[in-house]
Amino acid sequence: MTGSTPDVIDPHAEDLEDIALGDDYALTANYVDMVVDAADRGDTARLRALVHALRAEDVADLMGFLSADYREDIIPLLDAEELAEIIAELDTNLREEVLESVPPKQLAAALGELDSDDAADVVDDMEDQQRAEVLAEMSDVDRAAIENTLAYGDETAGRLMQREVLAAPQFWTVSQTIDHIRAAGDELPDLFFDVYVVDPSMRPVGAAAVSALLRAQPEAKLENLMEQVTEIPVDMDQEEVAYIFDKYHLISAPVVDIGGRLVGQITVDDIVGVIQDESEEDILALAGVSDAGRDATILDIARSRLPWLLVNTVTAAVAASIIGAFQDHIAKLVALAILLPVVASLGGNAGTQTLAVAVRALAARELNAANAFRIVRREMSVGLMNGIALATVLAGATFIWMRDPRLSLTLGLALIVNLFLASVAGILVPLTLDRLGRDPAVSSSVFVTFVTDFMGFLSFLGLAALILF
Amino acid sequence: MTGSTPDVIDPHAEDLEDIALGDDYALTANYVDMVVDAADRGDTARLRALVHALRAEDVADLMGFLSADYREDIIPLLDAEELAEIIAELDTNLREEVLESVPPKQLAAALGELDSDDAADVVDDMEDQQRAEVLAEMSDVDRAAIENTLAYGDETAGRLMQREVLAAPQFWTVSQTIDHIRAAGDELPDLFFDVYVVDPSMRPVGAAAVSALLRAQPEAKLENLMEQVTEIPVDMDQEEVAYIFDKYHLISAPVVDIGGRLVGQITVDDIVGVIQDESEEDILALAGVSDAGRDATILDIARSRLPWLLVNTVTAAVAASIIGAFQDHIAKLVALAILLPVVASLGGNAGTQTLAVAVRALAARELNAANAFRIVRREMSVGLMNGIALATVLAGATFIWMRDPRLSLTLGLALIVNLFLASVAGILVPLTLDRLGRDPAVSSSVFVTFVTDFMGFLSFLGLAALILF
Numbered sequence: 001m002t003g004s005t006p007d008v009i010d011p012h013a014e015d016l017e018d019i020a021l022g023d024d025y026a027l028t029a030n031y032v033d034m035v036v037d038a039a040d041r042g043d044t045a046r047l048r049a050l051v052h053a054l055r056a057e058d059v060a061d062l063m064g065f066l067s068a069d070y071r072e073d074i075i076p077l078l079d080a081e082e083l084a085e086i087i088a089e090l091d092t093n094l095r096e097e098v099l100e101s102v103p104p105k106q107l108a109a110a111l112g113e114l115d116s117d118d119a120a121d122v123v124d125d126m127e128d129q130q131r132a133e134v135l136a137e138m139s140d141v142d143r144a145a146i147e148n149t150l151a152y153g154d155e156t157a158g159r160l161m162q163r164e165v166l167a168a169p170q171f172w173t174v175s176q177t178i179d180h181i182r183a184a185g186d187e188l189p190d191l192f193f194d195v196y197v198v199d200p201s202m203r204p205v206g207a208a209a210v211s212a213l214l215r216a217q218p219e220a221k222l223e224n225l226m227e228q229v230t231e232i233p234v235d236m237d238q239e240e241v242a243y244i245f246d247k248y249h250l251i252s253a254p255v256v257d258i259g260g261r262l263v264g265q266i267t268v269d270d271i272v273g274v275i276q277d278e279s280e281e282d283i284l285a286l287a288g289v290s291d292a293g294r295d296a297t298i299l300d301i302a303r304s305r306l307p308w309l310l311v312n313t314v315t316a317a318v319a320a321s322i323i324g325a326f327q328d329h330i331a332k333l334v335a336l337a338i339l340l341p342v343v344a345s346l347g348g349n350a351g352t353q354t355l356a357v358a359v360r361a362l363a364a365r366e367l368n369a370a371n372a373f374r375i376v377r378r379e380m381s382v383g384l385m386n387g388i389a390l391a392t393v394l395a396g397a398t399f400i401w402m403r404d405p406r407l408s409l410t411l412g413l414a415l416i417v418n419l420f421l422a423s424v425a426g427i428l429v430p431l432t433l434d435r436l437g438r439d440p441a442v443s444s445s446v447f448v449t450f451v452t453d454f455m456g457f458l459s460f461l462g463l464a465a466l467i468l469f
Numbered sequence: 470m471t472g473s474t475p476d477v478i479d480p481h482a483e484d485l486e487d488i489a490l491g492d493d494y495a496l497t498a499n500y501v502d503m504v505v506d507a508a509d510r511g512d513t514a515r516l517r518a519l520v521h522a523l524r525a526e527d528v529a530d531l532m533g534f535l536s537a538d539y540r541e542d543i544i545p546l547l548d549a550e551e552l553a554e555i556i557a558e559l560d561t562n563l564r565e566e567v568l569e570s571v572p573p574k575q576l577a578a579a580l581g582e583l584d585s586d587d588a589a590d591v592v593d594d595m596e597d598q599q600r601a602e603v604l605a606e607m608s609d610v611d612r613a614a615i616e617n618t619l620a621y622g623d624e625t626a627g628r629l630m631q632r633e634v635l636a637a638p639q640f641w642t643v644s645q646t647i648d649h650i651r652a653a654g655d656e657l658p659d660l661f662f663d664v665y666v667v668d669p670s671m672r673p674v675g676a677a678a679v680s681a682l683l684r685a686q687p688e689a690k691l692e693n694l695m696e697q698v699t700e701i702p703v704d705m706d707q708e709e710v711a712y713i714f715d716k717y718h719l720i721s722a723p724v725v726d727i728g729g730r731l732v733g734q735i736t737v738d739d740i741v742g743v744i745q746d747e748s749e750e751d752i753l754a755l756a757g758v759s760d761a762g763r764d765a766t767i768l769d770i771a772r773s774r775l776p777w778l779l780v781n782t783v784t785a786a787v788a789a790s791i792i793g794a795f796q797d798h799i800a801k802l803v804a805l806a807i808l809l810p811v812v813a814s815l816g817g818n819a820g821t822q823t824l825a826v827a828v829r830a831l832a833a834r835e836l837n838a839a840n841a842f843r844i845v846r847r848e849m850s851v852g853l854m855n856g857i858a859l860a861t862v863l864a865g866a867t868f869i870w871m872r873d874p875r876l877s878l879t880l881g882l883a884l885i886v887n888l889f890l891a892s893v894a895g896i897l898v899p900l901t902l903d904r905l906g907r908d909p910a911v912s913s914s915v916f917v918t919f920v921t922d923f924m925g926f927l928s929f930l931g932l933a934a935l936i937l938f
Contacts (some may be wrong), residue, residue, distance in 0.1 A: 026834040245741065337797075385768070
């Protein structure tokens, strides 16, 4: 929730600003090269000019494109406020590294410049000892706000919310409310979009948009301007919060404690980040990989990807054991070994298609008990239809190539069976995981690929044993 | 940009509202059953009560869970404003179906209730004849606004923006601005978050947040309150617009024409939908499937998934031809046929992991020419390390099982080669597609899987021919 004040200091800054960002508003490779060049030459004045021509968000981006040595050249050039804004924008891994290189006193000053939610987010990424030292340097009020925020669970509404909030009783008029806002000053958030109308026990009863306040006559009462609010419980998971904001097109929403009392607000700009994070997680989870961060070491990255590959090793070995069971048949007819991977590969692809559709529909809550049966039946029909289509194409091609009608028949039947089962697995596996309260993106594809490999091999070789031998 | 006014009419509505949504704020399966039950019994009063207990967004959700017959029972129960809000929330496929069942005059009245961007979005989904009939029923002003919006390209800023916007000259004071807002009424958007400060040729020079206006003294000048604005060109792609909103945490931004003049505004709630859509597209594209919509027929869905499966058929057949080239070796040593799919499968998985990481990083603009070389080198090292790890495990297991040291060596070397090449393909394919200006999510995985299948077969069988025979 920071405004977008530029940090223009240098006289040449205007020109630099123009070349820093490409047409797509991303930092250009050319600008990164200029920064590296200035740092290599030890030209601090030039480096300072280059850095100060950027907004905080772009400096954070720049950090991501540089290696650690260059980052250390840049940090001393920043004042407390600049440092705070940049740290708030950094990815976790980079942030941890940058935090280690700044003295506690300077960090405490920087954090004092941030809203309570952003400051708590940064403190959360510190090592225990550094956290204690930095909190000791902060004012009692700032420290208490950060500690209270950190008391809420990770990825909950309590962590996302700002404590600063604008509340007013329903009998107030517009002009009373505006007078209150002018007098309140620093207690209010930097930006706000709604006045929460509360009863005497601080329970929200409605909300008036700031634009409605401006448009109304000064003597109008808040209770006549307010609309229904959607309250967010303080312990709600951030993915739920994002769903509600997206669904009802909310700009801000009041956060309430277990007694229904107003304790803070969440604004949509925090939610945009959550939505990005959650869908990135889904993309990576479906591929069996987690985001190790831009600055993780090669060993960290390799280690983070190995578990899934080991699971896949076991499932591939089990599937391969099916081939072992039919090795006498393969020795007699090597064409089976040639066609085998085709059956498994097409099943794998069809299963992945169904899986991606199911994971997306579950994430968008378009798939639940009300329509699950209809969707499962739909996917089974689609699998069967495409199985028949591919069976026709491939059985035909195999016949032209090998002139063996029984081999072609075997291949065709195996493809139909495998594509049907691929669709069944592709929809039932994520549905089941979801019903069990687990994330359907995380482990679905290992199950689905196992089913399509195992059943692909079994159906093709089993049918071959029946039809060909 | 609709507020959240409930449509409470029925005396029992309060109770129904409580049971309509689950803890996760999604419509419950139970509620959908109640709607189906009321429709089956022809109990219109009950159906009306059930529908009117929901907000427009939830009625749109309900439509998605029902089949077409039930939707037709519900539409006549809605008045023009309710219908407009629900149509604005529907997915394209459902919307087309619903639009067909409403007479032009009623549709024109409904669209008059919406903001220009939402109304244009609905009109865009109509058949040509219906569009002409509906536009003929509308007022000249509304029709011109819709036609002007539709003149902008699909998925551009011009389509996303509202024409209603609050602009003021920089010499105005806060109190002059508030007087203008009170007088302007309907010309202003329903909700607004910023006053755009413009020069005499209507070029934005800054923006003042509405909350800053409320907080300032009445005699303060706008030029002293305003901050820098990020202007959005009217022809910018919506994905770019979303990137800018996310990066700079914007709540609203002015849209300018080619001469830099203010022509509208985009607000963050429109952007949340764009971000959701774009990342859903990436998840589906990586799996080689497009979203056919909840209400597409089974034939449509099967057809939409077939092209990718056919491409995969060709690549799988080419890869299988490698096996054909080595069939004499396989006939002599069937163990090769058993281990072959394991090599290909692990390569495929490692390639998919790298690919997902690369597609995510490209989408987040964390990967460009400035760091591409470093990231490619990193991925190659990771591929090599995990290749060595898996080679050790599998060569060892194969030795214990088959007691053939040369076969184990062959398998191990093939795994190292294939995992290395999988990483190279996983990063270079999406980077190359991106450099060519194509979406790296769309066709990457067909290339990568082809490389890992082809090279997996070739490396294992080629090494086997060298080492074992």
